[in-house]
Amino acid sequence: MTKFSHSHGFTLLELIIVLFIFSLLVAFAIPKLTQLSDSVQTAYEREEVLMRLSGLSFLAFQQHREFDLISYPPPKSPPEDSQRLGPAPLELPEGWQIHAEQPIHFFASGACQGGVVEIQHQTQKFRIQLKPPFCTPIYQ
Numbered sequence: 181m182t183k184f185s186h187s188h189g190f191t192l193l194e195l196i197i198v199l200f201i202f203s204l205l206v207a208f209a210i211p212k213l214t215q216l217s218d219s220v221q222t223a224y225e226r227e228e229v230l231m232r233l234s235g236l237s238f239l240a241f242q243q244h245r246e247f248d249l250i251s252y253p254p255p256k257s258p259p260e261d262s263q264r265l266g267p268a269p270l271e272l273p274e275g276w277q278i279h280a281e282q283p284i285h286f287f288a289s290g291a292c293q294g295g296v297v298e299i300q301h302q303t304q305k306f307r308i309q310l311k312p313p314f315c316t317p318i319y320q
Contacts, residue, residue: 222301225273229299230308230317232270233278237314239269241290248285249297252278276301284310296320 240247247268254267268286272278277300284295294312298305307320 222304225276225301226299226306229272229276229278232272233297233308233310233317234315236268236270236286237290237292240286240288240292243269244288246286246288248283249278249280250283251280252276284315286315290314 236249249268249270252268252270252272270278278297279300280295280297282295284297285293291313292310292315294310294315297308297310299308300306309318309320310316311318
């Protein structure tokens, strides 16, 4: 009879080394995946903000009313001439802010004056030009 001295399987040391290498890979990959997920969510929300901005002209036409876009969330004490018009009917995802360089007037006909707004989320800022007559958003 012949005896085989070959072992079948891995030693405990080999398994520990493989698990250690795998845990290192996971430790570096998980934060990157989380960061990637956050950046995708921010991009999706930014597109939603732009879609809602471009829809303000239609809302003015649909509601047959005029309004000014100054900032979002609306200021606690808006300027006097915007009080007679009311704030823009705008709702944004949580954490997003909009500030217009000059108040952007939306007419009841659905047209707007156009202007430049800055949208902000956490530390990211984006300058957007709202091109008249329908306030089409364009990145600057």
